[in-house]
Amino acid sequence: AxxxxxxxxxxxxxxxxxxxFARNGFTVAVHNRSAQKMHSLIEDHGDEGTxxxxxxxxxxxxxxxxxxxxxxMVQAGGPTDAVIDALVPLLDQGDIIVDxxxxxxxxxxxxxxxxxxxxxxxxGSGVSGGEEGALLGPSIMPGGPAESYVxxxxxxxxxxxxxxxxxxxxxxxxxxxxxxxxxxxxNGIEYADxxxxxxxxxxxxxxxxxxxxxxxxxxxxxxxxxxxxxxxEITAEVLRQTDARTGKALxxxxxxxxxxxxxxxxxxxxxxxxxxxxTGIAEATFARAISSQVAQRQAARGxxxxxxxxxxxxxxxxxIEDVRLALYAxxxxxxxxxxxxxxxxxxxxxxxxxxxxxxxIWREGCIIRARFLDRITEAFERDAALSSLLVDPYFxxxxxxxxxxxxxxxxxxxxxxxxxxxFASSLAYYDSLRAERLPAALIQGQRDFFGAHTYKRVDAEGxxxxxxSGDRSEVEA
Ligand code: NDP
Numbered sequence: 149a150x151x152x153x154x155x156x157x158x159x160x161x162x163x164x165x166x167x168x169f170a171r172n173g174f175t176v177a178v179h180n181r182s183a184q185k186m187h188s189l190i191e192d193h194g195d196e197g198t199x200x201x202x203x204x205x206x207x208x209x210x211x212x213x214x215x216x217x218x219x220x221m222v223q224a225g226g227p228t229d230a231v232i233d234a235l236v237p238l239l240d241q242g243d244i245i246v247d248x249x250x251x252x253x254x255x256x257x258x259x260x261x262x263x264x265x266x267x268x269x270x271x272g273s274g275v276s277g278g279e280e281g282a283l284l285g286p287s288i289m290p291g292g293p294a295e296s297y298v299x300x301x302x303x304x305x306x307x308x309x310x311x312x313x314x315x316x317x318x319x320x321x322x323x324x325x326x327x328x329x330x331x332x333x334x335n336g337i338e339y340a341d342x343x344x345x346x347x348x349x350x351x352x353x354x355x356x357x358x359x360x361x362x363x364x365x366x367x368x369x370x371x372x373x374x375x376x377x378x379x380x381e382i383t384a385e386v387l388r389q390t391d392a393r394t395g396k397a398l399x400x401x402x403x404x405x406x407x408x409x410x411x412x413x414x415x416x417x418x419x420x421x422x423x424x425x426x427t428g429i430a431e432a433t434f435a436r437a438i439s440s441q442v443a444q445r446q447a448a449r450g451x452x453x454x455x456x457x458x459x460x461x462x463x464x465x466x467x468i469e470d471v472r473l474a475l476y477a478x479x480x481x482x483x484x485x486x487x488x489x490x491x492x493x494x495x496x497x498x499x500x501x502x503x504x505x506x507x508x509i510w511r512e513g514c515i516i517r518a519r520f521l522d523r524i525t526e527a528f529e530r531d532a533a534l535s536s537l538l539v540d541p542y543f544x545x546x547x548x549x550x551x552x553x554x555x556x557x558x559x560x561x562x563x564x565x566x567x568x569x570x571f572a573s574s575l576a577y578y579d580s581l582r583a584e585r586l587p588a589a590l591i592q593g594q595r596d597f598f599g600a601h602t603y604k605r606v607d608a609e610g611x612x613x614x615x616x617s618g619d620r621s622e623v624e625a
Contacts, residue, residue: 149175150175150200150211150212150213151174151175151176151177151198151200151211151212151213152174152175152176152212152213152217152303153169153174153175153176153177153212153217153218153219153303154176154177154178154179154208154209154211154212154216154217154218154219155169155176155177155178155179155218155219155221156178156179156180156205156208156218156219156220156221156222156231156235157180157181157220157221157222157231157249158178158179158180158185158186158189158221159180159185159221159222160279160282161221161248161249161275161279161282162180162219162221162222162248162282163185163189164279164280164282164283165219165221165248165275165282165283165286165307166178166189166199167189167193167196167197167283168282168283168284168285168286168307169197169303169307170193170196170197170198170199171196171197172197172306172307173197174197174198174303174306175197175198175199175200176197176198176199176200177199177200177201177202177208177211177212178190178199178200178201178202178208179201179202179203179204179205179208181222183203186201186202186203187201189201205234205235205238206238209235209238209239214240214242214243215240215242215243215244215269215299216239216240216243216244217243217244217246217299217300217303218235218239218243218244218245218246219246219248220232220235220245220246220247220248220249221248221249222249223249224249224250224251224252224255225251225252225255228247228249228251228255228259229259232245232247232259232263232270236263236266236268239268241267241268242267242268242269243268243269244268244269244270244271244292244296244299244300245263245268245269245270245271246271246273246290246292246300247259247270247271247272247273247328248273248275250274250328250331250332250335250409250411251272251328252328252332252414253272253325253326253328253329253332253418254325255328256270256272256291256324256325256327256328257324257325257497259272260272260291260292260293260323260324260325261324264293269292269293269295269296270292271290271291271292271293271296271297271300271327272290272291272292272324272325272327272328273288273289273290273291273292273304273327273328273331274287274288274289274290274321274327274328274330274331274332274334275287275288275289275331276289276331276334276335276510276513276514276515276516277309277513277514277515278515281309281513281514281515284309285307285308285309285310285317285512285513286307286308286309286317286513286514287308287309287317287318287334287509287510287512287513287514287517288304288305288307288308288317288318288509288513289318289319289321289327289328289330289331289334289509290304290318290320290321290327291320291321291322291323291324291325291326291327291328291329291330292323292324292327293323294320294323297320301318301320304316304318305318308509308513309512309513309514309517310512311508311511311512312511312512315508315511316509317508317509317510317511317512317513317514318509319502319505319508319509321499321501321505321506322494322499322500322501323498323499324497324499325497326493326494326497326499326501329418329490329493329499330490330501330506331411332411332414332415332418333415333486333489333490334486334510334514334515334516335411335412335415335515336411336412336414336415336416336419336426336429336432336433336486336489337429337482337483337486337516338379338515338516339408339411339412339415339429339432339433339436340428340429340431340432340479340482340486340570341377341379341479341482341516342379342432343428343431343432343435343436343569343570344428344432344475344478344479344482344570344571344574345367345379345380345383345475346435347475347561347567347568347569347570347571348471348472348474348475349363349367349383349387350566350567350568351471351557351560351561351566351568352366352467352468352471354459354564354566355459355461355467355471355560355564355566356459356464356467356468359397360387360388360397360399360400361387361388361397363387364383364384364385364387364388365384366468367380367381367383367384367387368381368384370472371384374476374519374520374546375472375475375476375479375518375519375520376518376519376520377516377517377518377519377520378514378515378516378517378518379515379516379518380518386398386399387399404439405439405440405442406435406436406439406440407436407440408433408436408437412429412432412433412436413433415429415433415489416429416430416433418489418493419485419489422489422492422493422496423492424485424488424489424492425485425488425577426485426486426488426489427481427485427573427574427576427577428478428481428482428485428570428573428574428577429482429485429486430573431569431570431573431574432482432570434569435569435570454565455565456563456564456565457563457564458564459560459564460560460563461556461560469553470553470554470556470557471553471557472553473549473550473553473554473557474550474553474554474556474557474558474571475571476546476550477546477547477550477551477553477554477574477575477578478554478570478571478574478575479520480537480538480543480546480547481538481574481577481578482570482574483520483524483537484536484537484538484543485577487503487506487507487524487537488536490503490506491503502528502532503528503532503534504525504527504528504529504532507521507524507525507527507528508521508525511525523542523543523546524537526542527540527542527543536581538578538581547578551578554571554575554578555575557571558571558572558575589603592604593614596613596614596616597614597616600613602625610624610625611624611625612624612625613625
């Protein structure tokens with residue numbers, strides 16, 4: 149019998165994705181550039197379902213039923229192009245290539261256009277949930293032609309994570325690059341969420357002089373409430389881990405230099421291009437960059453004045469609760485901004501993305517899965533055209549109940565010199581949104597002064613310019 153789906157690229161992700169297909173009853177064709185990975189997959193897990201292994205790409209393609217569905221799960225960038233180029237001559241009209249790697253969405257748009265001209269369907273698909281998600285059920289974000297989703301969708305929905313109400317965490321996001329765009333923003337939100345958790349940890353640690361294991365208990369408790377999420381859960385586990393070599397908390401022997409593979413940076417660049425203020429994601433990405441500037445930190449340490457105050461708060465419990473509320477409110481901002489970015493791209497590229505669906509498919513399977521996603525889903529169910537998550541009545545109330553604590557925490561951060569860039573910039577974003585007037589009026593005046601860039605008036609239609617280097621009268625531009 150022929151295989152219903154094929155996976156080429158059997159490193160951690162592809163291997164587990166192939167097993168997931170097999171465990172769900174699909175016959176899976178498997179292939180890897182170096183055949184060893186294919187053989188070891190079948191050796192180790194052949195009993196989990198039906199695999200057809202091939203050493204060559206030709207045999208692999210020949211082992212698939214038509215229209216063929218080939219999932220490519222290799223390193224993003226050049227390797228993905230190389231695999232696609234090798235596949236194309238072996239495929240027939242109507243066959244589907246799914247790129248399930250972390251491709252940059254503009255690459256996906258280019259590839260889709262190219263393959264469409266050859267009569268092939270190309271589906272750039274985000275897959276989140278890491279190694280374990282790939283095996284047990286990831287959140288899947290497929291883009292590409294809607295037509296291809298008719299045959300591909302049911303297979304992907306079968307292996308996807310399921311939300312509590314049984315809904316698969318997989319939906320056709322939109323055409324061409326939409327799936328990879330949404331996956332990129334998902335990763336950006338993940339950066340923001342992780343940074344916010346990191347700032348909460350640092351404030352608790354320095355403010356209360358706690359040991360990591362004690363903070364693990366706090367996070368574990370938070371995980372019972374509104375903040376319940378995969379990232380909070382694993383944070384408690386990481387903080388509780390003892391280093392076998394030194395007996396210290398593992399977190400204290402890990403170098404404080406955060407790595408990044410690029411999706412945060414892509415998200416920020418796209419935010420800049422689209423003109424969407426994704427300040428939470430940007431601060432998180434820059435915070436990783438600062439952490440890795442070892443030489444600069446070294447040069448500044450002990451040299452730059454701190455003039456910092458001691459932490460001051462009512463009680464230990466009150467401070468913990470303040471930090472929890474600041475984390476929650478900042479997190480709402482990060483998601484609100486991420487959804488704004490998806491909306492902006494959807495408008496820019498005519499992707500027609502249903503924002504409510506994004507919250508739905510992130511409820512399980514992915515790294516940012518959280519109880520709070522249910523609340524976001526409900527917000528978009530109440531109003532699909534919501535201008536910002538922050539103005540949804542539920543979130544208005546939630547943040548209203550957090551904002552005083554949020555201010556206290558940001559103030560403590562500033563006064564004590566314990567940096568909390570994502571907390572602070574999220575609060576500034578919130579205050580900017582709610583401000584009656586912004587100093588942008590002055591900026592318009594400055595721009596008009598040095599560059600005759602003109603301005604609009606609050607009390608009259610039209611565009612105006614002041615003759616700054618003349619008699620300073622106003623003219624209509
Ligand atoms: P890697 O990104 O480490 O890629 C390794 C795989 O790519 C191997 O199968 C390798 O084959 C293959 N490969 C590399 N270059 C080529 C080439 N020129 N031609 C053919 N095959 C090539 O694997 P991962 O499993 O970690 O990730 C796969 C994709 O999934 C990536 O795009 C990644 O960004 C994405 N992703 C990863 C997640 C994770 O948690 N790791 C989560 C979500 C997405 P060989 O064995 O022969 O070297």
